[in-house]
Amino acid sequence: MSDNAGMTQTLSSNPTSEVQPASKVQHKFDQASVTKCLKLVDDFGKGLISKGDALLEIQLILQSAIGESDSLTQQDFKPGFTHFLQLLDHASGDLSSDKERGRNANEPERRESDLPSPRPCSSAIIKERELRSKLRRQNLSEEDESDESGDEHEYILRGKRRKLTSERLQFYPWLEPKQYRHVSHQKAEELTLDWRAPDLKKVLSGHYSTSIDPKQTQSLGKGFEITLSQPTTTHKVKTFGDWSIVTDLWIEALTFIMPWKEDELRSYKRYLSGFFIDVHYALHSRIIDFDKACRLKIEGQKYLRFDSISKFRHLKVSHLSSLGMVAYSELHQLGSTTGDKSSGKFTGGRKKSRFESSG
Structure with missing residues (x-):
């Protein structure tokens, strides 16, 4: 809460926390209202209340302070509310980073293979089935036409x-x-x-x-x-x-x-x-x-x-x-x-010797 108090030290002395035109008269919120608003910011940072509830409570506190003060007007509400809104945004960022660090420390690393595969919606499945059925009927009709037509030779x-x-x-x-x-x-x-x-x-x-x-x-x-x-x-x-x-x-x-x-x-x-x-x-x-x-x-x-x-x-x-x-x-x-042919030719074509002719 000390950090938030340091960031709002100008709010108690300057009710707008923003540079206002010189023609406007600047007033301050009372210290009690500022303390209540800072407590709400601190509770949000601890996770005790939601951001929406904190904004509603801060709005009521500032409106009540304006109604009880003789010097504060509705023109002072916007700069004061904007200042506490910035504090809540800053606390929200710190809270998200703390949760992320805690999750990484407590949970083991998850691989892409461990993640559940996305399932197609039922409408996409129905459309795919209808398209396949349509193409199947179209192919069958084309085949029947080709059998009945004179282009049988194509x-x-x-x-x-x-x-x-x-x-x-x-x-x-x-x-x-x-x-x-x-x-x-x-x-x-x-x-x-x-x-x-x-x-x-x-x-x-x-x-x-x-x-x-x-x-x-x-x-x-x-x-x-x-x-x-x-x-x-x-x-x-x-x-x-x-x-x-x-x-x-x-x-x-x-x-x-x-x-x-x-x-x-x-x-x-x-x-x-x-x-x-x-x-x-x-x-x-x-x-x-x-x-x-x-x-x-x-x-x-x-x-x-x-x-x-x-x-x-x-x-x-x-x-x-x-x-x-x-x-x-x-x-x-x-x-x-x-070999048979050559041996036959040789036997039939050779000359007989004198001994064979005489015998």
Whole structure:
């Protein structure tokens, strides 16, 4: 209370505590009223009363002092009340700082992870559910319209996933319609090549084939027809040119269905193309067999990627190395066939000796 008394020592001698114009006559509040007001400020600083109650009591004390005094007027009320209001504000700041220091000393530090996570209001949750339901209904209506309209042959783009139409399947016959009909409704991590590796013979035959089995052709109405038939295998992949054509075709097809696999498939083609450059063209059939073995391995393992080069190391040894089982068996078979032919020629073509002719 001594601090507040020191701050109000001018109030008892100067009733306004502010510089007033010279034209106004300055008066002072009596010492008893000032003491009561200072006690209220001190009680507020101790937390005994609220700030609002202190202001009301100070207002009553000052009004009572003005009514009992012959020299004080209502013009003296405002500067006196403002002065005690400043004292209350000062005490309020000190009280807040004391409480903060006490809280920090008594309570342990709280990490951000310990704080309760804010929960969205119910109205926000309702709006989000309504929006999701609206988008779901819109997607279903668009899908129904696309099935009923004459644009059945168009590719429907849904974000990064695509819907494969039946017309596309006749060019890539190894794709199963049931598996890829509604690709857009399937998660990317669930869409794999499990048991659906491309068959290069079917791809090449479908690329060059000009005839379609009419028994497997279906009519969609409105003059549209599609086919899910597989063309008769009439072409085999024998050269690097054939292999490059069919590889581009099935990479294009799978990229259409799985856009996120484009880099993986292109990397696989670059990997195999290097062997066609380094290996003699007479042995390119081994590279084609190696490619087939890699595709079969990927087909048998659900999450094996085409760019997992280290997983194909043993297949590379089997098909491309001279020590491999496949390459060795081919060389052994070729050598035995050549040896039989050469021995036959040698036996049949050599001249008989005099002893053999005479015997």
